[in-house]
Amino acid sequence: MPETHLLTFMAACAVDASSDVQRGIETYRALIGVPPEDADxxxxxxxxxxxxASILAAASMDGGALPEKAGLSGHELAALLGLYFPSVEVKISGQLLASKCDENDEISMVRDLLLKQRSTEGHIGAWLAAMIARRSIEPDHLWEDLGLRNRGELSRLLSRHFAPLAARNINNMRWKRFFYRSLCEDEGLVMCTTPVCTQCNDFNLCFGEESGESRMAERRRDLLLQAARPEVSGDWPI
Incomplete structure (x- = not known):
């Protein structure tokens, strides 16, 4: 894509499930230059x-206005793209540029929790706090909602940009659950029904396995398998 009108491309994609994931893959590739599995x-x-790029790709897969799905205003998104992906030509419509991200109380609380625990300089901490908070209301594991390849990348992200908060998760609790537990503790509230985690009926909800294959990786694998299959013909064995 020598001339990458990224948002125009995403808006033009079809809405079926397969093209949603393909849109995410192409969004990531347009920003980074390689597919997610090849990222350095x-x-x-x-x-x-x-x-x-992963968060924007995941947000693009959900359909709708990209700024809202990513947790940013149109101007914030434009600033982010200009600062971190200056070589990519992005065409943002006036309507998207003027868009604002509506926040409910849940998003605002998680964003503010992260903002108070920033450990890096510049705009990126504020942008990531807003993006993580918005994506955290999606239904999957947080690393999946952010479009990352595995939970380890999420832990690295939080340890790098929100180190004081990440350091408090000494028992490796699931990050979404940890956010909400931290909010309760900061307010002097008790979220848990038992004083000891191992005695709690919800133990697996808080500490269960978070492995798996990302949606983009799964879809790319399926596309490669389809491309490798012979064309259906009269000689196809049945």
């Missing part, structure tokens, strides 16, 4: 770009 995240700067 050795340096912190590369990792930050990977995280931002």
């Amino acid at each position: 995240i050795v340096t912190d700067s590369n990792f930050d770009c990977h995280v931002l």
